[in-house]
Amino acid sequence: MSFAVPATLEARLDELTTHYPQKRSASLMFLHALQEHFGHISDEAVEWTARKLGLTPINVHELVTFYPMFRQQPLGKTHVKVCRTLSCALAGSAEVRAHFCEKLGLDAHAHAPQTTADGKFTVEFVECLAACGSAPVVLVNEDLHEKVTAAKADDILRTGK
Amino acid sequence: MPEQFKLILKHVDAPGYTPDIACYMRHGGYEALKLALATAPRDLPDGKKLTPKEVVREDVKASGLRGRGGAGFSAGLKWSFVDRRSGKPIYLICNADESEPGTFKDRQIIHKDPHQLIEGMIISCWANDVKLAYIYIRGEMPKGARLLEQALAEAREKGFLGKNILGSGSDLEIYVHRGAGAYICGEETGLIESLEGKRAYPRIKPPYFPAVLGLYMCPTIVNNVETLCHVKHIVTMGAANYAKLGTPNNTGTRIVSLSGDVQRPGYYEIEVGKVTIGELINDPNFGGGLRSGRSLKAVIPGGSSSKVLKAGEVFKLNRKGADGQMTKVDVPLLDLPYDFDSLQQAGTMSGSSAIIVLDDSRSMVDTLANLSEFYAHESCGQCTPCREGALWLSKGLHRLSHGEGRKEDAAYLSHIAQNIQGRTICAFGEAASWPVLSFVKKFRDEFEAQGAADEEARAKGTGPAHGTRTAASPNKH
Ligand SMILES: Cc1cc2nc3c(=O)[nH]c(=O)nc-3n(C[C@H](O)[C@H](O)[C@H](O)COP(=O)(O)O)c2cc1C
Ligand code: SF4
Ligand code: FES
Numbered sequence: 001m002s003f004a005v006p007a008t009l010e011a012r013l014d015e016l017t018t019h020y021p022q023k024r025s026a027s028l029m030f031l032h033a034l035q036e037h038f039g040h041i042s043d044e045a046v047e048w049t050a051r052k053l054g055l056t057p058i059n060v061h062e063l064v065t066f067y068p069m070f071r072q073q074p075l076g077k078t079h080v081k082v083c084r085t086l087s088c089a090l091a092g093s094a095e096v097r098a099h100f101c102e103k104l105g106l107d108a109h110a111h112a113p114q115t116t117a118d119g120k121f122t123v124e125f126v127e128c129l130a131a132c133g134s135a136p137v138v139l140v141n142e143d144l145h146e147k148v149t150a151a152k153a154d155d156i157l158r159t160g161k
Numbered sequence: 162m163p164e165q166f167k168l169i170l171k172h173v174d175a176p177g178y179t180p181d182i183a184c185y186m187r188h189g190g191y192e193a194l195k196l197a198l199a200t201a202p203r204d205l206p207d208g209k210k211l212t213p214k215e216v217v218r219e220d221v222k223a224s225g226l227r228g229r230g231g232a233g234f235s236a237g238l239k240w241s242f243v244d245r246r247s248g249k250p251i252y253l254i255c256n257a258d259e260s261e262p263g264t265f266k267d268r269q270i271i272h273k274d275p276h277q278l279i280e281g282m283i284i285s286c287w288a289n290d291v292k293l294a295y296i297y298i299r300g301e302m303p304k305g306a307r308l309l310e311q312a313l314a315e316a317r318e319k320g321f322l323g324k325n326i327l328g329s330g331s332d333l334e335i336y337v338h339r340g341a342g343a344y345i346c347g348e349e350t351g352l353i354e355s356l357e358g359k360r361a362y363p364r365i366k367p368p369y370f371p372a373v374l375g376l377y378m379c380p381t382i383v384n385n386v387e388t389l390c391h392v393k394h395i396v397t398m399g400a401a402n403y404a405k406l407g408t409p410n411n412t413g414t415r416i417v418s419l420s421g422d423v424q425r426p427g428y429y430e431i432e433v434g435k436v437t438i439g440e441l442i443n444d445p446n447f448g449g450g451l452r453s454g455r456s457l458k459a460v461i462p463g464g465s466s467s468k469v470l471k472a473g474e475v476f477k478l479n480r481k482g483a484d485g486q487m488t489k490v491d492v493p494l495l496d497l498p499y500d501f502d503s504l505q506q507a508g509t510m511s512g513s514s515a516i517i518v519l520d521d522s523r524s525m526v527d528t529l530a531n532l533s534e535f536y537a538h539e540s541c542g543q544c545t546p547c548r549e550g551a552l553w554l555s556k557g558l559h560r561l562s563h564g565e566g567r568k569e570d571a572a573y574l575s576h577i578a579q580n581i582q583g584r585t586i587c588a589f590g591e592a593a594s595w596p597v598l599s600f601v602k603k604f605r606d607e608f609e610a611q612g613a614a615d616e617e618a619r620a621k622g623t624g625p626a627h628g629t630r631t632a633a634s635p636n637k638h
Contacts, residue, residue: 019336021250021293021377024358032300032339053358066360067341069300081301085262086465086531087420087517127344127535128262128465129301132420132515133427142303 003044009037013052023053027063031070039074068126076115076122078160081139084125087132091147096136097125099153120160163431163440163447166406168414169390170430173273180308182315185276191321193393197284198329217288220400221392225412230256230347230385231464231513233501236392240289240382242372249379253286253294254356257309257386258340258347260299262465262535263515266416266428267386271298271305275312279335281389283321284396286333289382293334297352300341309337344539348587349383351541362543363587387416408434411500415511417441421518422455423448431499438462438470439495442518455520459604460494462504463512465532466592468599470494476507509599525604526566526611529596530558536593543586550581551593566612574608575601 005013013033017026027049034045041064043057050057064070082088082097100123101108104116113124131137134146140156172178172188182190200213211219222237243251255278259267270278278296286294298306313335316322324332343361345351350369351361353376368374375381391413395403404412411433419441420426429447438460442448451457457472476497477489497503504511519528537555542548554577561570578594578601585591601608 019334019338022357025338025356027358028339028341028355032341055358059358062360063341063358067300067343069342084531085535086461086528087263087426089531090421090517090519090523126301126342127538128260128264130259130265130268130299132263132265132517133418135420135426139301 003038003042003048005034005048006037009033017053024055024059027053027055027060028067031060031063031067035070040071042072071113074119075113076120078121078156079139079141080121080123080156081126081129082123083127083129083131083135083137083139085128085132087128088136091135093136093148096138096148096150096153097123099150100157103154103157121157163436163444165430165446166414166432166435167430168394168406169270169277169387169416170428172277173269178273180273180275180312182276182312182319185274190276191280191319193396194280194283194287194321195327197287197396198327214288214290217284217396221288221395223400224391224395224403225407225410226388226391226395226403227411227501228385229387229391229415229514231261233511236384236388239372239384242370243289243382244373244380245290247373247380250293251289251291252376252379252381253282253289253291254349254352254376254381254383255282255294255296255386255389256347256349256352256383257296257298257302257305258352259302259386260344260347261513261515262532263418263420263461263517264464264513265418265420266514268302268305269416269428270386270390271302272308275309276316277390277393278386279309279312279316280321281391281393282335283316283326283333285382285384285389285392286335287326287329287331291382292332293336295336295338295356297338297340297346297356299346300339303339306337306339313337343541344535345541345587345589348589351587352383353381360541362541363589365586407432408498408500411502415499415514417499418513418515419448419518420515421461422451422520422523423518424452425449434498434500434503436499437495438497438499438516441499441516442495448518451518451520455522457518458521458523459519459525461515461517461519461596462499462507463510464515465517465535466595467504467512468509468595469603470497470507470509471603474507474603478503478506524562524611525600525607526558527562529600530555530562532596533558533593536589536596540589540593544584544590546581546584547590547593550577550590553577554593554597561608561611561615564615564618566615568609568612568616570612571601571605571608 016029017023030049046060047057050060098108106114115122136148138145138148200216203211203216226236227233340346346355346361348363350364355361371381371383407413414430415433416428416430443450460470474494475491478492479487480490482488501511533555536551540547540551578597581590582594
């Protein structure tokens, strides 16, 4: 697979580096942008980022492995993040996650992210999403769904968002 | 009847109020900035003269404003620690990482009234000679990040940011920086490392106090979103009037995030110390009470890291009597004023002002297991006691909440927690230990009974004494 960063994206990233007195600071913003574009952070993306920011690949790689939001493999088109932490758990988030897993034929007991064979959905448990007052909450790609019930979960599965 | 006092949340959720600059300015937005820039120098009784910037800094100190991010430290005092003699640039970072479990107040400001934050930041930056500032927003708020970027662009266009702001001669740029899902980025030195493009490994204090050796080893101010918003209101109201809000040493208003077993979870802004924990839980203006047929079991009063309070506990609080003398008075849990000092005297903290309510249907073992899993997952891994200890705690609690407990688990858990706190680089060590120490101390019977029941079941060969659960869920099965 060829790795090519479109010129417009590269221009946007070049502008980003001007926000910081030291280019290295732009690393996380680079990785977010690349992940948004390519779906995950490949080795090429790590090397490209390192080259752009005057770093060695390990400087970038250690970020990808430290920050939970970055992923090294492609995940499903719809990424369902169910909050696992206390307020959501009190409101039944374990049951919500189990519902997603059962409907998608995934293992309801596994903790790590799981992706359906057709690549449509990834389901995972994440920690507190700062919306505990409307628990249980689920982040579907960029959209926050609050007070999620089985019916709302089914809507998410039907529409993919 | 106790009521909300909406200073920061005045426009949040108001019908027709939108996050754009036009709406903000229709509601008096950026007037505080103009007021601040027009501050007159002040002559002090001792003959000293304060520059306009010093006046604003002094006013923030005099207002009594305490940080809303967790530690409750005086904002004005923190600003006064900034090393101004080094000649290095001074940076300001807005901590918008909002990741302490139970907390969801900054989210409201960021998404519904971003210009209020930006105005507070511009004033704070101007007063502290800051020319470059960042908003560090947690990665899971991509929409919030875009809203802030949009708002910053609008402010730039109006001349509130950039070169020579409103002809003041001061320059300022503010940029949005996104985190990527790590709780430890909320800790200010971890945040700084992260903003430098590294793993968010907290730095040891001393010597790395941000006010001296912060971002790029330059003096740096780190303040919470809500703290920076208050600065705007201090300028508008004047320090003395602001300090009349709330209670002595606990001035102003504060947004409380209320969640868990109440009828009306949500965010409520109160005058600090003017509303009690009981009112927050039970009053129809706030939590509206527990679910029907339930009684209170425990309150986590200041985010998941704060020590738990048990229903029925009575605390000894210092109170000034009519004669001006300090005396100790007995205050029951529900009558505790919700403020910094009362909660500290009750042996816990108001932390990020997030209250999580637990009713009598909840298992304290399972609840703690859920929290400990969070800390095991979020330890940055630098310090051995924290990295290993947080994991042991979580594993021990997982066993205990899955029918594989032992009688001595209560003692075992406390022992581990005691060996984490005070032995780590950052306060995460305490954050991971305090829930364990307080849960086990105050609900020891429940922990021991569960361990004993498991042992008995094993001896009889009847299997787990209680149902097994997938991932720690505090619901009884
Ligand atoms: C483990 C840990 C996590 C923290 N998370 C946050 C956070 O999410 N948001 C925040 O504002 N402060 C957080 N803090 C507190 C910050 O370190 C810092 O004290 C605060 O941002 C200072 O701002 P303030 O003085 O305005 O409260 C955290 C502290 C620790 C030890
Ligand atoms: S106490 Fe924990 S989170 Fe803090 S620096 Fe040490 S290992 Fe990291
Ligand atoms: S606990 Fe789920 S959003 Fe906070």
